[in-house]
Amino acid sequence: MTTRELYSSIGVSGYEHQQCWRKDGVFHLRMAAPGSCYRCPQCGNRDVIRRGTVDRVVHAPPIGMERTQLFIKVPRLECRRCKRVLNAVLPNVVPLCNYTKSLGRLVVDLRKMMTIRDVARYVGVSDTMIRSIDKKYLQKNFCKPRLRDLEIIAIDEIYVGKKHKFFTIVIDWTTGAIVFVGEGKGEKALKPFWKRLRGSRARIKAVATDMASAYYSAVLKNIPNAKHVFDRFHIVKLMNDKLTQLRRDLQREADQMGRNVLKGLRWLLLKHNADLDEKKNERARLMDALGLNQSLMIAYYLKEDLGQIWQQSNKLAAGVFLADWCARARASGIRVLQTMANTLEGHRTGILNWYDFPISTGRLEGINNKIGALQRIAYGYRDHEYFIAKLYALHLAKFALIG
Ligand SMILES: [Zn+2]
CATH class of the missing domain: 1.20.1320 (phosphoenolpyruvate carboxylase, domain 3)
Structure with a gap:
């Protein structure tokens, strides 16, 4: 295999190979950033002055059984237009993070089958990094679900422990997916949801809730044309x-x-x-x-x-x-x-x-059980945002239930 093919297989094609060595079961690769990164990170201007380099260590997917670390010389560039000196943006590396995009994709795939700790051990990075990769992925792909096609919804609150007490959850009745997670309970928790719903121009036909007066007034005010079904x-x-x-x-x-x-x-x-x-x-x-x-x-x-x-x-x-x-x-x-x-x-x-609409909030009970399981495997989810991101992906149960 040529160096070029190797680089492409670990997701850093275009980088210029300088040196490689193995130490303590880790594969080290020293490389220079590709020519394409010589442009101003702020305005894209190609008219830049080189002001030396800084070293950066970046994690990449394992080569064979060995974990891989990249040592990249990152150019410092002064833009003639912006008059500022900034580090060049590295292609194929996640901005502001020390891992390649290819590693991110690998981690997301492995997370469908393995726990955070297992993935961390296999890839050779910390649990924290795996968690942050997973969280980024979930937030990007699930936390802003499309509401326009929403027709039938169910709303209920769930108890999530002493610290955060209650979450108010809205699900798409048809798919069972969580479309909104509000903190707390009552009318206030749902405010951001109504706002997004208005923006989406969805036409809600029916909504199932319990008989709490907070829901009654909120539904009447925000979706007056929907049939309100008491669970x-x-x-x-x-x-x-x-x-x-x-x-x-x-x-x-x-x-x-x-x-x-x-x-x-x-x-x-x-x-x-x-x-x-x-x-x-x-x-x-x-x-x-x-x-x-x-x-x-x-x-x-x-x-x-x-x-x-x-x-x-x-x-x-x-x-x-x-x-x-x-x-x-x-x-x-x-x-x-x-x-x-x-x-x-x-x-x-x-x-x-x-x-007219034989619906109930029963589907949320099932979700409630899944959340319980999720909390147990993940030691109570200290990272609040991560927990919420997990909730949005909960309908992909197999995926979400791996700690
Ligand atoms: Zn510039």
Whole structure:
């Protein structure tokens, strides 16, 4: 292989070879910068005065099994137009970084299969450099996703640990890709997203969120033509919370015998009736407890019924069912059920919009699990920006899940 071919294979064609030696398992190459770099880095002017050179050490892809370091003489150039002396820009080397573009590409490819530490060991550079290469790549390719074709979105907040607490995440419902990561929660976290969305001129048809009032007003203000669908899983969870609250209230008021019956009932109450385990006698235990307490029984059956809102044949029937459910909840005279009925009535349109767009924030739950895995392998991601860049690339799960 000629020197020229070797240089081209490690991504530094055009450089002038001067010397090579091997030491401690490292391949060293001394070279001079190519003639094409004799121009002003600022204005591109070719009329420059040479003012000596400075040495620079640059990492390149390994040659065979040996890591490779380049020693490059970088010309100092004085531009006759700008009147400034600057270091020449080296072709095929990443600006302001001490690695070649070819090494950057290699690292990005290896990162699809290997951890940061493995890549660092193989290429012979620090973990920090691998991380910075990866981060640069992710930021350039994923952090400004195109929003113009966005039609259906889901918004939810996720908990990311003590330090940053919450992120508000917007996903493209169709692809599952994260299109926005906002810091914190509520209306403020989404502000930059609305701004970018306006700029993109995307036409959002539908959006799924929970019933938080912050989302309600933000959607109404920023995408008034979109159908706002309230996530069914959040609604069911809210009902489960109400049931738990009622059980707790009853337990506090009950005598010793009643307390024993109610004890350990929590999970049975929240389980779907169809999921009750006959072997463990769960149905019988539940029925005993419900028999002792009428309010709990009413609340339990209303909870079981609630899911039927999303099982009607059409929107109209669902509306009738919802009104009926709320009437029954009110008639029960139980306070927690009455507040639940008020909440549902207040969000009626958004609940029934599900029949136009059967969407939910459920996809975000899956993302939540992936984020958990991501944080575990990456020791909590001390680099905040890197973590956010990783989130944007999360839909390429295999890639993103390598620490
Ligand atoms: Zn110049």
